[in-house]
Amino acid sequence: MKVAVLGYGTVGVGVYEMLCAAEGLEAGPVLVRPGKADTAFKVTEIQAIVADPTVDAVAEVMGGVEPAFSYAMAAIEAGKHFVTSNKALVAAKGVELNRAARAKGVAFLFSAACGGAIPFLHNLARAAETDTVLSCGGILNGTTNFMLDQMQGTGKDYADALKEAQALGYAEADPTADVTGLDALRKIMLACAAAWGVLPQEGLLNEGIDSLSAADVKDFMSRGLVCRLLASGRRAEDGRISAYVEPVLVGAGDAETAVLKNFNMARYVGQNSGSIAMIGQGAGRYPTASAVLRDLSGIAQGESAMFPAGCTYGAADNSAESHAYYVRLPKSCEDRLPVSEVLAECGDSVTVLTEPMSVSCMHTLAGEIRKNGNSLFFAAIRR
Numbered sequence: 001m002k003v004a005v006l007g008y009g010t011v012g013v014g015v016y017e018m019l020c021a022a023e024g025l026e027a028g029p030v031l032v033r034p035g036k037a038d039t040a041f042k043v044t045e046i047q048a049i050v051a052d053p054t055v056d057a058v059a060e061v062m063g064g065v066e067p068a069f070s071y072a073m074a075a076i077e078a079g080k081h082f083v084t085s086n087k088a089l090v091a092a093k094g095v096e097l098n099r100a101a102r103a104k105g106v107a108f109l110f111s112a113a114c115g116g117a118i119p120f121l122h123n124l125a126r127a128a129e130t131d132t133v134l135s136c137g138g139i140l141n142g143t144t145n146f147m148l149d150q151m152q153g154t155g156k157d158y159a160d161a162l163k164e165a166q167a168l169g170y171a172e173a174d175p176t177a178d179v180t181g182l183d184a185l186r187k188i189m190l191a192c193a194a195a196w197g198v199l200p201q202e203g204l205l206n207e208g209i210d211s212l213s214a215a216d217v218k219d220f221m222s223r224g225l226v227c228r229l230l231a232s233g234r235r236a237e238d239g240r241i242s243a244y245v246e247p248v249l250v251g252a253g254d255a256e257t258a259v260l261k262n263f264n265m266a267r268y269v270g271q272n273s274g275s276i277a278m279i280g281q282g283a284g285r286y287p288t289a290s291a292v293l294r295d296l297s298g299i300a301q302g303e304s305a306m307f308p309a310g311c312t313y314g315a316a317d318n319s320a321e322s323h324a325y326y327v328r329l330p331k332s333c334e335d336r337l338p339v340s341e342v343l344a345e346c347g348d349s350v351t352v353l354t355e356p357m358s359v360s361c362m363h364t365l366a367g368e369i370r371k372n373g374n375s376l377f378f379a380a381i382r383r
């Protein structure tokens, strides 16, 4: 199978190198920007790929929604299998791509877009065909896990942990999508669609780690708790799907506590299988490229889809998900929460535990309290 590659950056170089070395796969042309075609295998026009009858599959590793979506549709229309590592593309346009690929009888796979090297979506999609998936999620962002591990392991403050993550190439120059939980949210959107055939576009909630301070870390560690940024998806018995990302305080015995550095842990719970968890590298040139190559090899074995036929866009509803929360906020705002215990007071701020409250209520209240420039950190408590 001859594979064209769109994009020759961090992942693209890895995909091209691995294609050159892989048995049963052949490296085709690589799309680069105009002016950057400095060797014979590079081209600058998508038509050179789409109209090439020797190209069987296209691997998109450019990022962004456009022109990636137009190129993907053109490749699928031309009868080429389409594989991508681009979570932004699949989160925004996954339903159209799934429909078009099925109509054309070609594959549409995107393992690398959720969990990096971890074969999560592949297994989740196969489980959904034969079992009832009850929930899915986990640690789906390695940058923030690295930062949390640094803050908890060495006492670094947030800014220093971020600098370290950037120096090691784990965080981008603009780390917003990672630290606000948006990157993990896009991944849990894909997992929900693989598990339940609904790609949620509305009602999604993401809280990141960008308001976490070294003092917060010291405080909850003194209580035997560790913070992890967890993505959660669940389908309730009435069919409603929840999908959100938030910091969670876990205990020494919880599996997430053992996930250190920039590792990811993706998990799902099947009605019959029980809990399945997979740990591995969620990003990086070769780990990510390895997932792209695994998808391409899967196509040769007959794998063709990760979203079910009839997958649609929909909305998440996080109002029935409920936790107690650990919250640090201004004393003047304390009465807005259902406080069960005051843990500490320091100057103008207070740290409290809440009664169990809905995820949507906590996220909405946090947004309202911050509107006035107030500082607030919250994390769900795992019981």
Ligand SMILES: NC(=O)c1ccc[n+]([C@@H]2O[C@H](COP(=O)([O-])OP(=O)(O)OC[C@H]3O[C@@H](n4cnc5c(N)ncnc54)[C@H](OP(=O)(O)O)[C@@H]3O)[C@@H](O)[C@H]2O)c1
Pocket: 006, 007, 008, 009, 010, 011, 012, 031, 032, 033, 061, 062, 063, 064, 067, 085, 086, 087, 088, 112, 113, 116, 282, 283, 284, 285, 288
């Ligand atoms: N890096 C990871 O560890 C990782 C892990 C999982 C998933 N992903 C996903 O994989 C994708 C690629 O990530 P990356 O880290 O490899 O990004 P990257 O290093 O920025 O590489 C993207 C490459 O695509 C090129 N490109 C962008 N638009 C193009 C266009 N219209 N025509 C031709 N070339 C174009 C860029 O060129 P310019 O530099 O000139 O813009 C760049 O060389 C993203 O969707 C990302 O979310 C990455």
